[in-house]
Amino acid sequence: MAEDQTINPAIEIDRVVKRYGSFTALNDVSLTIADNEFFTLLGPSGCGKTTLLRCIAGFEDISEGAIRLYGDDxxxxxxxxxxxxxVFQQYALFPHMNVQRNVMFGLQRLGYSEMDARGRAREVLDLVQLLPFADRLPAQLSGGQQQRVALARALAPNPKVLLLDEPLSALDLKLRQAVRLELQQLQQDTGITFIFVTHDQEEALTMSDRIAVISDGRVQQVGPARDIYEEPNNKFVADFIGETNLIDVAVTGVSNGMAACTLPGGAAFTCPAAQGAHQGHGHLSVRPERVSLTAPEKALITGHVQRLIYLGTDMHIDVALSDGEMVKARVQNSQSAHIPAQGAQVGLDFEEGAARLLID
Structure with missing residues (x-):
């Protein structure tokens, strides 16, 4: 991906609105996607991400706004x-054609000769490591191999942009994890702009140069994975991307991007604040892995261990505060880890810089 994303944008979504009768699926969406970028549209089912992808592809007309590809509307x-x-969720391969013929078909429809189509098909099959399977039928392939045939078919005409609509959803977990790495490498090898749609936060975090989080037809936040995770703009982004604690606090003041808060139990606390934060009631976002257990008399807040959840590498600890609010801590399992007993009183501290005041 180009380091400066103001240079040579591949796709510009300019104030796009999409209505279906009285329902607004996309509401004033603006995005700039850079050339040679792996860009992900992330959000829950029904948020508008697939609708936006279909508008870019031309399968849906937009109601307002503009879509530009390398400057052309x-x-x-x-x-x-x-x-x-x-590349769709369902790969729609022709069952009676072998792998090579499936890739050649679209090329011949575009006017490629038999020889040229065969040569190009073999190039892209080699790229996705399926050349040895060129003579097999789709039914003779695994789900991951079928997915790669669909990718090869989409890449064969040398598109400027490749759109991927949850193409990994039909694969099991281990295969999905392996194919993520293959897709990321394929994007880097081809230099084609990838626009990937998913509701899976882990997919988005591990694969993307940048992510657009979408909810109710609106873009909530755009940025690199680390920024989205570490510095969410609002409660929705914080809660949707990974797991977080949203602790009710009283905000006594906000100045120069920092908020002064009063925690449950009365302790004063200062932390970074999201844009738009103000005095009054607020929500402190702290990731469970950034919450540490300590002696109650030394802690910011205290509570009692309500539940312990063993997850192999980690232990999740649910701590109930005096007001009934629940805070989750995540402790990595090791020989030296101290895991409190259920019902024990514990203190909770936050790593420096881990807490962030959010708006709704």
Whole structure:
């Protein structure tokens, strides 16, 4: 991906609105996606991410706004006139054609000769490590191999942008994890801009150059994975990306991006504040892995261990505060780890810089 994303944008989504009757699926969406970027649209089911992808592909018309591809407005171009290709959740391979013929089919429809289509098909099959399987039928392939055939077919015409609509959803967990790495490497090898749609936070965090978090047809936050995770803009982003504690606090003041708060139990606490934070009631976001257990008399807040959850590498500890609010801590399992007993009183501290005041 280009380091400066103001240079040579691949896709510009400019104040796009998409309505279905009285329902607004996309509401004033603006995004700039850089050339050679792995960009992910992340959000829950029904948030509008697939609708946006279909608008870029030309399968849906937009109600307002503009979509530009390398500076050219493509909002009114039919799908076959847009230099983009899409990989869907269902791979839709022709069952009676072998792998090579499945890849050649679209090329021949575009006017490639038999010889040229065969040569290009073999190039992309080699790229996705399926050349030895060129003569097999789709039914003779695993789910991961079928997914790679669909990728090869989409890459064959050399699209400027590749759109991927939850293409890993049909794969089991271990295969999904392996294919994530393959996709990331494939994007780097081809230099093609990838726009990936998923509801899986782990997929987004591990694969993407940048992520756009979408909710109710609106973009909530855009940025690199680390920024989205460490510095969420609001409660939705913090809660949707990974796991977080949202602790009710009284905000006594906000100045220069920092908030002064009163924690449950009365301790004063100062932390970074999201844009728009103000005096009054607020929510402190702290990731469970940034919460540490300590002696109650030395802690910011105290509570009693309500539940211990063993997860192999980690132990999740649910701590009930005096007001009934629950705070989760995550402790890595090791020989030296001290795990308190259920019902024990414990103190909780936060790592420096780990807490952030959020708006709703």
């Amino acid at each position: 493509i909002a009114n171009d039919p799908p076959n006139k847009r230099p983009v290709n899409t």
